[in-house]
Amino acid sequence: MSVELILLALSPIFWLCIGYEFIKYRARYDIKDSLANTALAIMHQGADALSLLLLMPLFYWLFEHRLFDIELSLLSVICAFLLQDFLYYWFHRASHNVHWLWAAHVVHHSSTRMNFSTAFRQSLMYPVAGMWLFWTPMMLLGFDPNVVLIVVACNLAFQFFVHTEIIGKLGWLEKLFNTPSHHRVHHAINPGYIDRNFAGVLILWDKLFGTFVEEDLNKPCRYGIIGQIDTYNPVVISFHQWLHMFRQALRAKSLAKGARVLFSYPTSSVPTETVTVAEKNAKQLPAID
Ligand SMILES: [Zn+2]
Ligand SMILES: [Zn+2]
Numbered sequence: 001m002s003v004e005l006i007l008l009a010l011s012p013i014f015w016l017c018i019g020y021e022f023i024k025y026r027a028r029y030d031i032k033d034s035l036a037n038t039a040l041a042i043m044h045q046g047a048d049a050l051s052l053l054l055l056m057p058l059f060y061w062l063f064e065h066r067l068f069d070i071e072l073s074l075l076s077v078i079c080a081f082l083l084q085d086f087l088y089y090w091f092h093r094a095s096h097n098v099h100w101l102w103a104a105h106v107v108h109h110s111s112t113r114m115n116f117s118t119a120f121r122q123s124l125m126y127p128v129a130g131m132w133l134f135w136t137p138m139m140l141l142g143f144d145p146n147v148v149l150i151v152v153a154c155n156l157a158f159q160f161f162v163h164t165e166i167i168g169k170l171g172w173l174e175k176l177f178n179t180p181s182h183h184r185v186h187h188a189i190n191p192g193y194i195d196r197n198f199a200g201v202l203i204l205w206d207k208l209f210g211t212f213v214e215e216d217l218n219k220p221c222r223y224g225i226i227g228q229i230d231t232y233n234p235v236v237i238s239f240h241q242w243l244h245m246f247r248q249a250l251r252a253k254s255l256a257k258g259a260r261v262l263f264s265y266p267t268s269s270v271p272t273e274t275v276t277v278a279e280k281n282a283k284q285l286p287a288i289d
């Protein structure tokens with residue numbers, strides 16, 4: 001439960017930031033959008049807490065079969081933080097490239113706004129998609145499951161602060177950390193910005209693995225997804241891509257093609273005729289069938 005408790009303890013700070021941004025930059029908010037984000041956060045936290053009840057025995061089983069005995073120290077916690085941030089980068093990159101993971105992650109990208117409340121926009125389906133699988137190597141290596149969950153929570157908490165348009169560039173911090181500027185690029189669908197800047201805390205991973213793009217402040221970011229869904233209903237937001245994916249898989253003419261739908265590059269849940277030419281140019285969607 002450590003993840004939920006840490007995020008809950010930090011929630012007054014989150015709400016203060018949202019309140020400040022809302023009052024000072026009212027035009028950046030759409031109340032319906034922010035209410036949907038809040039509902040999605042509550043659904044996500046509930047699903048996460050429930051799934052942890054089931055997953056903790058597995059995490060402890062992995063920890064019992066660990067490769068190394070890692071003593072709790074400042075150094076080991078720093079190592080856990082760095083390793084989890086590295087794994088987060090690959091989880092996030094996979095979430096944009098594997099339809100099964102995108103079906104959950106698309107929720108976070110499906111707002112056309114970018115403000116602090118966008119950070120709340122999360123999917124309750126992450127436990128089903130298998131986000132937790134990415135942390136299991138840490139327990140096998142010898143990191144205590146509670147330490148792993150605490151660094152996961154810290155990583156997520158950090159990411160709250162990168163969801164804003166009111167902070168420009170942050171000097172030397174831009175070189176090392178994921179910043180609002182880097183994360184605006186991640187949420188944008190401008191040509192050249194799609195599937196870039198997957199970092200959680202350290203932007204170094206993107207620079208190392210060739211997915212980094214610098215924000216051009218002269219070109220305003222356009223946020224959302226290719227084939228924007230037009231709804232504030234948190235249930236529809238949570239499940240539209242899953243429905244689309246399974247419908248596509250069931251229509252496939254063989255088991256192999258069905259599996260390809262689930263695990264290849266995702267396609268939009270909105271029919272392509274409603275996708276504008278500009279969006280098509282922004283992202284060439286590969287055909288599945
Ligand atoms: Zn993403
Ligand atoms: Zn984000």
